[in-house]
Amino acid sequence: MPSRNTVRLIVNGKPCELHEGAGAGCFSHSDSLAYTLRETLGLTGTKLSCGQGACGACTVIMDRKAVLSCLILTVECDGREITTIEGLRNPETGELDPLQQAFIDHRAFQCGYCTPGIIMTSRALLDANPHPNEEEIKEALSGNFCRCVSHYHVLEAVRSVAEEGA
Amino acid sequence: MGRDYRYIGKPAKRRDGGQIVTGSAPFLDDLRFPNLLYGKVLRSPHAHARILSVDKSGAEALPGVRAVVTWEDIPDWRGGTPRNVRVLDKKVRYVGDAAALVAAESDAIAEEALRRIKVEYEVLPAVFDIDAALEPGAPLLYEDLPNNILPGGTPIYGPKCLKGLVRGDMEQAFAEADVICEGSAGFENIPNALPPEPPGAVAVWEPPDRATVYGTSQAPYMDKVSLYHVFNRELDIRCIGHHVGGSFGTKIMCWQVQTYAVILARATGRPVKVMFSKEEHMTSFTLRVGSRVQAKIGLKKDGTITGIQGMWLVDSGYYSFTTQCQVAVGLAELELFAQCPHWDLKTSVVVTNRNASGATRGFGGQELNSSFIPVLSLGMEKAGLDPLEVIKKNFVKPGGGYFWRNGEWYDYRGIDFTKTMDRGAERFGWKEKWKGWLRPTTVDGRRRRGIGVGIHGNADIGEDTAEAYIQLGYQASATIFLCAAEHGTGQKSNYPKLAAEVLGIPPERIAMTPADTLVTPFEFGPVGSRGTYAIGSAVIRAAEDAREKLLEIAAPRLGAPAGDLDTADGMIFVKNRPDKKVRWSVLGNDRTILGYGRFEQDFTMCNCFLSFVELEIDTETGKSEIVKIVNATDIGRIIDPPGLQGQLNACWGSAGIDGALMEETILDPDTGNILNANLVDYPWRPFPEIPDVENVILETPFPSHRFHAIGIAEITNAPGPAAVLMAASNAIGRWLFQYPVTPDRILKALED
Numbered sequence: 056m057p058s059r060n061t062v063r064l065i066v067n068g069k070p071c072e073l074h075e076g077a078g079a080g081c082f083s084h085s086d087s088l089a090y091t092l093r094e095t096l097g098l099t100g101t102k103l104s105c106g107q108g109a110c111g112a113c114t115v116i117m118d119r120k121a122v123l124s125c126l127i128l129t130v131e132c133d134g135r136e137i138t139t140i141e142g143l144r145n146p147e148t149g150e151l152d153p154l155q156q157a158f159i160d161h162r163a164f165q166c167g168y169c170t171p172g173i174i175m176t177s178r179a180l181l182d183a184n185p186h187p188n189e190e191e192i193k194e195a196l197s198g199n200f201c202r203c204v205s206h207y208h209v210l211e212a213v214r215s216v217a218e219e220g221a
Numbered sequence: 222m223g224r225d226y227r228y229i230g231k232p233a234k235r236r237d238g239g240q241i242v243t244g245s246a247p248f249l250d251d252l253r254f255p256n257l258l259y260g261k262v263l264r265s266p267h268a269h270a271r272i273l274s275v276d277k278s279g280a281e282a283l284p285g286v287r288a289v290v291t292w293e294d295i296p297d298w299r300g301g302t303p304r305n306v307r308v309l310d311k312k313v314r315y316v317g318d319a320a321a322l323v324a325a326e327s328d329a330i331a332e333e334a335l336r337r338i339k340v341e342y343e344v345l346p347a348v349f350d351i352d353a354a355l356e357p358g359a360p361l362l363y364e365d366l367p368n369n370i371l372p373g374g375t376p377i378y379g380p381k382c383l384k385g386l387v388r389g390d391m392e393q394a395f396a397e398a399d400v401i402c403e404g405s406a407g408f409e410n411i412p413n414a415l416p417p418e419p420p421g422a423v424a425v426w427e428p429p430d431r432a433t434v435y436g437t438s439q440a441p442y443m444d445k446v447s448l449y450h451v452f453n454r455e456l457d458i459r460c461i462g463h464h465v466g467g468s469f470g471t472k473i474m475c476w477q478v479q480t481y482a483v484i485l486a487r488a489t490g491r492p493v494k495v496m497f498s499k500e501e502h503m504t505s506f507t508l509r510v511g512s513r514v515q516a517k518i519g520l521k522k523d524g525t526i527t528g529i530q531g532m533w534l535v536d537s538g539y540y541s542f543t544t545q546c547q548v549a550v551g552l553a554e555l556e557l558f559a560q561c562p563h564w565d566l567k568t569s570v571v572v573t574n575r576n577a578s579g580a581t582r583g584f585g586g587q588e589l590n591s592s593f594i595p596v597l598s599l600g601m602e603k604a605g606l607d608p609l610e611v612i613k614k615n616f617v618k619p620g621g622g623y624f625w626r627n628g629e630w631y632d633y634r635g636i637d638f639t640k641t642m643d644r645g646a647e648r649f650g651w652k653e654k655w656k657g658w659l660r661p662t663t664v665d666g667r668r669r670r671g672i673g674v675g676i677h678g679n680a681d682i683g684e685d686t687a688e689a690y691i692q693l694g695y696q697a698s699a700t701i702f703l704c705a706a707e708h709g710t711g712q713k714s715n716y717p718k719l720a721a722e723v724l725g726i727p728p729e730r731i732a733m734t735p736a737d738t739l740v741t742p743f744e745f746g747p748v749g750s751r752g753t754y755a756i757g758s759a760v761i762r763a764a765e766d767a768r769e770k771l772l773e774i775a776a777p778r779l780g781a782p783a784g785d786l787d788t789a790d791g792m793i794f795v796k797n798r799p800d801k802k803v804r805w806s807v808l809g810n811d812r813t814i815l816g817y818g819r820f821e822q823d824f825t826m827c828n829c830f831l832s833f834v835e836l837e838i839d840t841e842t843g844k845s846e847i848v849k850i851v852n853a854t855d856i857g858r859i860i861d862p863p864g865l866q867g868q869l870n871a872c873w874g875s876a877g878i879d880g881a882l883m884e885e886t887i888l889d890p891d892t893g894n895i896l897n898a899n900l901v902d903y904p905w906r907p908f909p910e911i912p913d914v915e916n917v918i919l920e921t922p923f924p925s926h927r928f929h930a931i932g933i934a935e936i937t938n939a940p941g942p943a944a945v946l947m948a949a950s951n952a953i954g955r956w957l958f959q960y961p962v963t964p965d966r967i968l969k970a971l972e973d
Contacts, residue, residue: 085329100244102466104417105499109900112417138246151242159238162863166709168243168417168897172777174242196908200900202417202467203709203868204874206911218697 062133066096067142073129080127089113089124092139100140100171104200106108111199114172121179121195130144140171141179153168153216154178165203177213186217225635228718229928230729230859236714237707243356245578246464249437250496257423257962258287260485261331263338264505265313268574268893269347269585272311272340275321277338285330288488289338290322295484300451300476302375305363306540308451308480309737313342314362314539316577316893317504319477324485324499347574348840350409350674351513351536354573358586359890361655362539362572371486371537371570378441381628382532383549386529388873389563391852395529398519402600407513408942409593411534412880413903414581415774418466420475420494420506423704424482429489431433438475439468439708445738447476447542448483456483462706462736465534467863469875470582470935471507472708473748474542478506503898508886509876510544511536511693512588516566520600524614528563529555533589535570542586542821544570549626551585551591552747554625555593555761557678557827559615574893583677584749587939590677594785595958598950604659604669608947612676617827623932625824635826636921638855642831647919649833660832660955670848672950675940676831676882681749682931683823687759688742691720691767692814695808697791698730699767701760705752706736711864712752712933718860719928723808725789742817744909750828750932753860758820758926769815774814827924830854832872832940836948840971843964845882845949847873847912852937854916857923858930868934869916877938879906880944881960 060075062082073082073095073221092098092115101124104112107125113126116138135183143152154174164170173196180187180195187195192213201209235934277289292309299307309319320340325331348354348362354369362369373384395401423435438444441462448458465472471766476494485493499504516531533551539545548568555566601611617623620638621631646652650958654662654672690702701720707713717731721849724731734740744756772783775793779786779801787796794802806813835848859865873879883904888898897903922929940962949962 058593077601093251097253098244101251102244102248102417104466104889105497105900107899107901110417141244144243151239155242156240156938159234162232162235162238162867164235164238164241165711165864166416166418166465166467166707167237167246168239168248168464171244190909193908199527199908200417200905202415202469202875202905203867204871206908207870207914208863210908 059133062129064132065136067138068146071096072217073078084130086129087125088129088132088156091129092124092194098139098141102168102171111176112169112172114175116179119179119182121176137178140175143144152178154181157212157216161206161215162207163205165205169201173201173209181217226722228721230862232862233714233718235711248464249423250467251454252423252435254423254492258324258485258489258493259328260322260324260493261335261481262319262481263323263335263872265316265318265320267313267342267344267721268316269345270313270342270700271696272313272320274341276339279339280323282549282578283330283334283337285326286334287326287491288324288787289334289483290488294428296453297850298452301540301542302545305366308484313687315574317576322481322485322726323341324489324855325898335618337956340923347893349575349888349890351511351534351571351573354571359793361543362574364429364702366572367573369639371541371545371572373545373548373570374630377382378546378549378627383552383624383628383939384396385567386564387551389528391528391530391563391565394563395519397521398527399522400520400600400603401517402596402603402731403517404596404599405513405515406595408588409511410511410880410885410960411508412876413469413508413886416467416469416471416873417576418507419499419502420472420478421494422475422479422482423492423494424486425492426486426490431457432486433461434479434483435463436475436479437465438462438472440473440748441706441707441736442704442738442744443473443481444475445745447474448479451476451480455857459677459739460923465706465708469916470580470632470748472583473746474507474582476542476810485538491773499900500898504895505576505718507577508538509581510547510585510588510718511577512592514589514592516593516596518597518600520604522604524606524611526561526615526882528560528561529559533566533568534676536573536578537570538575539572540577541570544578545581547585553623553625554586554634554677554679556681557588557617558676559588560621561615582935583939586677586679587942590939591942591960594675595946597844598947600775607655608674609646613639616678616829631680631824633825634924636855636923638829641829641853641919643857644919644971645833645851646832648915648917649851651833654835659951661952661954662835668837668839669952670835670837671948671950672833672835673944673947673951674831674833675944677936677939678829679749679936680824680827681829682751682754683826684751684755685745685822686747687744687756687820689759689763690742691816693767693771693805693808693814695726695806697726697812699726699807700732700734702734702741704738705747705756708747710747710752710868711861712747715860716757717728719757719760720764722928723761726791748935749819753930754925755820758932759818762818763816764777765816767814768819770814770816775803775807778807798973826925826931828854828931828936830936830940832878832944833943834878834948835943836952838944838949838967839953840953843967845962845967850878850914852910852914852916854921855921856931857925858928859918860930865918866916869937870914872914872937872941873912875938878945879942881942881962883961883963885961888920
């Protein structure tokens with residue numbers, strides 16, 4: 056990989072420039088995207104659980120695709136557009152994304168730790184496929200670990216938004 | 222069905238829903254502390270070894286390292302039951318045991334520092350299972366613990382704590398029996414409840430002897446109590462709880478990680494965070510106990526169990542803090558299921574060179590039941606008995622009773638669960654599907670289906686003390702002071718509903734304090750399904766107390782005695798004279814009304830949960846799949862319908878039914894390494910494979926608190942494993958006595 060000492064990202068619609076180094080607002084070549092989001096940019100809505108790309112808790116959307124931010128190095132993200140759970144609200148009105156509202160209405164969480172990852176995965180699915188069938192929803196979420204067993208309520212919530220065609 | 226309530230039983234949004242779906246719900250690792258250091262643990266590569274020396278110089282010389290701590294640097298602080306395990310010791314007892322602690326300016330520096338600590342070990346022989354540990358002349362984990370057996374009983378359950386069930390006359394029991402069965406079965410696969418958030422702690426030190434601990438535990442007040450004792454009553458600890466990213470009973474005790482954070486904060490004078498990685502979570506945070514039962518059971522032709530004799534061996538790993546508690550509760554729970562007069566069931570808690578066991582939902586009873594029912598099945602087969610009939614015959618009913626965990630006898634004053642059992646069986650189609658023991662329900666070429674049923678009950682719904690305050694606000698609002706951290710059950714949204722019913726104001730006008738031991742009264746923690754009856758009762762009584770004080774203050778203003786007054790929607794009025802009224806603001810803004818509620822433990826009632834399971838087994842590949850699960854329970858009164866559904870659906874997650882189908886912690890028998898301590902190798906069920914689950918929920922009013930409800934969540938995992946083993950045995954026509962029913966075990970059973 057070419058050595059790079061500046062990374063320019065768009066995070067939740069806002070441009071963001073990080074320089075290599077140690078200190079506030081800097082990145083190191085070993086920083087994962089999850090680390091940068093949480094520790095450097097203070098976006099702690101993205102959760103860390105397994106740190107090995109197995110559980111989906113750290114899922115964010117990068118250039119319209121759901122990705123595991125614990126497996127991606129920040130240095131690889133130059134020029135990328137990233138949306139985290141904090142960026143789903145309508146920036147002007149502050150209104151929740153219909154999926155976020157559906158998760159509240161359908162009680163699609165219990166402890167809530169895996170919820171941001173599940174919502175981001177579902178958002179990427181609906182952006183690519185606004186009317187997925189049951190199997191497609193399950194398949195999209197197959198990498199998201201939920202231990203409280205909110206799966207049934209999650210499917211209801213995602214389905215409700217898919218049916219509304221948001 | 223009792224009266225209608227304004228808020229109870231109505232679906233309402235979770236109070237923290239907006240925070241959860243926007244990622245702003247604060248979990249421990251999301252909190253920010255100025256001047257924070259990062260703590261890490263150097264872990265032993267050996268299962269059993271003496272530490273001969275530790276060279277810290279390389280680590281200490283690394284820029285950014287602020288402290289390196291070994292057993293030589295701290296007082297003789299100990300945990301465990303008995304108190305025999307040092308926080309840091311000169312011996313390590315499992316692969317992953319703590320040899321040193323480091324605090325540094327960053328995670329990366331702390332990690333590098335660990336690599337620069339040189340430990341010289343003298344490796345000792347190790348014991349990895351019950352058999353090896355009990356062998357004569359086996360290596361001892363603790364020099365003062367002969368035979369690797371821990372003393373039974375625990376001081377917190379009192380001097381009569383159950384260590385076994387010995388009463389009646391076994392000769393008579395077996396003489397009265399029509400059939401006698403004998404056998405051995407175990408639940409030794411250690412399925413990990415595995416909450417997504419790993420355990421962790423941040424400690425903030427305040428010289429000379431105080432620390433504030435921010436934790437991942439759902440029971441901050443008990444953290445305060447246990448840490449006080451671990452630190453030999455030398456330190457004053459304040460504990461603060463937050464959102465907990467799942468617990469399933471495991472995070473009721475996070476004492477080790479909390480202790481590490483406090484030690485490092487004390488050593489550096491700065492706040493220190495220690496968050497376990499997922500690997501540490503799975504190798505070094507407490508696991509489920511291992512359980513093995515050897516039993517002889519007498520049964521009558523009508524299904525009555527006449528007597529139970531045997532030995533229950535419990536593998537606690539390298540130490541116990543709660544295992545003796547789990548033994549006591551497990552035995553008591555077996556009595557709920559098997560109401561028989563003759564007992565000779567003894568127990569032994571064994572230590573082995575693997576990571577320690579600790580609290581997990583099911584808490585001894587799930588492990589004992591899962592081991593006991595396969596043996597009982599042999600007797601049911603002999604007597605030609607349908608297991609559902611045996612369950613109905615023997616489960617506790619009005620007129621029954623039991624010795625609970627503290628060794629005291631309790632006359633049962635709960636409900637008869639026969640209707641629950643019948644309704645569950647009906648929904649499942651039990652009668653149509655039951656073809657007899659070791660007989661499949663259907664055979665379709667290589668695919669064979671079988672059914673099984675499990676049951677579990679727990680009188681811990683009324684365990685331990687709970688306390689709450691409620692402060693009234695003069696503008697018709699209230700604040701609940703309660704040491705409860707939300708860990709997923711939604712109870713922090715339910716307590717305001719209970720208080721709202723009593724105070725006649727909407728739940729939205731009722732706030733809750735953070736779970737902070739400096740602010741709230743004592744609360745034991747949401748375990749054993751005690752949240753609804755025990756904690757709920759304290760909240761209700763605090764609300765009633767506050768309401769009485771409010772009415773007394775209003776009485777002179779209304780010219781009527783307080784007993785003639787009522788309150789609703791922020792108005793206080795004379796009963797039957799609603800025109801004679803004043804607002805709560807009669808309180809004035811310069812007065813505080815504080816109600817106090819206390820619940821004393823009550824073991825006279827239990828909950829009950831059944832899981833009916835239909836499995837399909839491919840006899841060529843050995844793979845088992847769930848066809849259907851029907852759960853049945855009666856919880857008196859539903860408080861939060863969607864929350865309840867979520868907790869019941871969880872019957873297969875967090876090491877419930879899947880703990881019998883696929884989940885296990887695999888220990889290398891040569892080295893003691895856990896081979897699957899990550900979420901890639903540890904099996905878990907993904908979305909496309911979720912099974913069909915139906916929940917039958919009855920509401921027979923309980924004599925609990927004024928809303929007649931009890932809790933259930935802790936045990937929704939518990940009956941499933943035994944039901945799975947039964948279903949698998951019936952499907953393939955061969956007895957299975959080991960968990961989980963992996964394809965290799967199925968194929969091997971089919972070959973034999």
